[in-house]
Amino acid sequence: xxxxxxxxxxxxxxxxxxxxxxxxxxxxxxxxxxxxxxxxxxxxxxxxxxxxxxxxxxxxxxxxxxxxxxxxxxxxxxxxxxxxxxxxxxxxxxxxxxxxxxxxxxxxxxxxxxxxxxxxxxxxxxxxxxxxxxxxxxxxxxxxxxxxxxxxxxxxxxxxxxxxx
Numbered sequence: 001x002x003x004x005x006x007x008x009x010x011x012x013x014x015x016x017x018x019x020x021x022x023x024x025x026x027x028x029x030x031x032x033x034x035x036x037x038x039x040x041x042x043x044x045x046x047x048x049x050x051x052x053x054x055x056x057x058x059x060x061x062x063x064x065x066x067x068x069x070x071x072x073x074x075x076x077x078x079x080x081x082x083x084x085x086x087x088x089x090x091x092x093x094x095x096x097x098x099x100x101x102x103x104x105x106x107x108x109x110x111x112x113x114x115x116x117x118x119x120x121x122x123x124x125x126x127x128x129x130x131x132x133x134x135x136x137x138x139x140x141x142x143x144x145x146x147x148x149x150x151x152x153x154x155x156x157x158x159x160x161x162x163x164x165x
Contacts, residue, residue, distance in 0.1 A: 097165065104162045111155045118148045 029037075122144055125137075 101162070101165055104158060104165070108155065108158050108162065111151060111158060115148070115151050115155060118144060118151065122148065 122141070125141055125144070
């Protein structure tokens with residue numbers, strides 16, 4: 001950046017008229033005033049450079065703020081502590097899981113018995129009343145068939161639940 005005080009003076013106006021004051025044209029500036037002007041220009045130049053440096057250092061501030069906010073902190077612990085916490089967790093959860101498995105097995109056994117009973121009833125009703133003309137008996141057979149399908153679906157759901165455990 002060049003100093004304004006050392007630049008050549010602008011050209012004279014080409015317009016006629018106006019104020020004809022030309023008393024300061026050949027006046028020499030006192031040395032103290034010249035030093036003040038030079039010091040002020042130095043200060044302005046330093047301020048401009050500081051402003052440019054600050055702009056260059058902070059133009060990426062929004063992105064950096066986002067990066068720094070999402071930074072995760074990891075705590076390093078030894079392997080013994082990890083194993084101890086795993087064992088504590090297993091001791092806490094294991095009884096509940098075993099209870100759920102027992103309940104699921106009991107429910108599955110009960111459903112298997114019900115399916116067996118319904119199947120035997122269906123076989124007996126087919127054998128006993130092969131040519132059924134009674135509408136009540138047909139409705140009963142349809143109801144038993146629906147119940148059988150529903151129970152089979154429940155058995156499949158319980159089996160998949162047990163396999164998931």
